[in-house]
Amino acid sequence: MRPGAHHQGDSSVAEQVPARYPYAARIFDFDGTLVDTGDTNLRAVHAALTIHGVRAPLGWLRGVPLADLTVLRARLRDDLGASLVCSDQEIVSTARAYWLSHNDRLRPVEAVASAARAAAASGPVAVASANDGQIVRASLAVSGLAGLFAVVVAREDVARLKPAPDAFLAAASWIGCEPSTCLVYENTDDGITAAGLAGMDVIDVRATPWSICRPPGPV
Template structure:
């Protein structure tokens, strides 16, 4: 994987977690599909729909998927069941090495943070399982803000926690809601092409 890093030195670096630092998206897809099947989904979850919601807060994803398929479900219950299924798969997690290598290199001279649409306990556990927790002392999730991605709130809070002006931050993301959030925050961004990773 080649990362197209813009020229210049940035004051801080913000990384999404799922599909950016860690190759979790195939596991999240399987977990969502299994959870929704328990609530009336016939067949597999549409993969395009799943990837189009990358970065959106998990509870909102449950609502949107239920609406899309016309399922009568409790988003809170589906959210919890999906996260339980995902946690059972965490032994399969692998880091996205080029992104992690870059993060380790820049962390020697600038603050780094994670801003993820996942629930804080799940994201923290993902970072711990993959040995990344110590690298990222700053973690922002939807629980910390009023609006999740594609709103800029999470990135702006991460910048504030790093003590860096938003325009001096570089964001690493793999999904459209994250790109839009970065742009709304006035931050340049780098696309991580996670869908093509070898399984």
Template sequence: MSIPADTEALIFDCDGTLVDTLPLYLRAWQAALREVGGIEVDAAWFRERGGYAEQMLLADVEKSFGITLNRPAIIAATRRRVRETIEGVRCNVPVITVVREWAGRVPLAVASSGSREVVEASLAAIGLLDVFSVIVTIEDVEHPKPAPDIYLLAARKLGVDPAHCVVFEDSHEGLKAARAAGMTAEDVRPCSEFRVAS
């Protein structure tokens, strides 16, 4: 992961980039859809949609299965289940190393398609909640990734020109959003090394 010399801020996606919450979300979504929606969705279907915001994912479920869901109830149940299992979440060691190396040198932000409650719980679980001066989540923007809104908002809150921000991402939607915001985008997938946070 190379960081340009003119970098003034680093912005990190959360799920799949800083922490490995994707297995937790998979189990939580499956349980919520089974218990609230009355349908079974297999793991492969979810994995193909990694990086989707909640409403995008549920819209795709409705389209794929030809049903209408109680979205608020399913989202609430999913978030609750993720929070209940977040304590042992694994962190992405190479990305966390970057966070620790740059903390205090430039401002750091998180820009996530996840909910604030889960993002903050994830960061607290790995001991990094206080490291980020800005946390922007899906509740803060009208248009989720791949729209650039969430990254532009993070840069605005940091007070940094988007052109001088470097984004760390693990999804096609997130990388597209960062580039559309005029930022340098680092794909962390080739260097993912998840371990339980200590």
């Protein structure tokens, strides 16, 4: 952990937190971190499953990791006795079509958006997401945040999704800086694990107040 990494800052003035440390870049998760996407994401997956012949209750979907389609297929089979006969790409494409026609409902998470704006004024910022790239870019645009990010890493850009570190490592590489010099903003346990495995400090934006920590790295 870097010197001073125990400093805590009020998330209501979150843009002041990262400026106190000499990070070369800041990397932001998208879903639920930069933009409140929960309801749209849930309904997009629900619509995709319905179109492909699987009826999954919305309440059940709230408890399932929606980004990992292998896990989603297994949970559908084990919990509901249902199976998807379509490909992963067909699910993604169908969910994307729903999302892009309903993304006017999206709103930025203002504390994190403020931190991103402040960070972009002093150095490179990136997005590292397990969501589809077209969805991420379109949703950033609708939320007024697209101009901040020169780099967007999405699910199609990596071999493994979070909690693997691939997305964060790709973001650092594309920016052109060492992973250890990056600060990550995340809102999930899998994302925090991924940041630690990438050797990056992280702010868990679910916490109040925010604090900067270094999750455990690779053994």
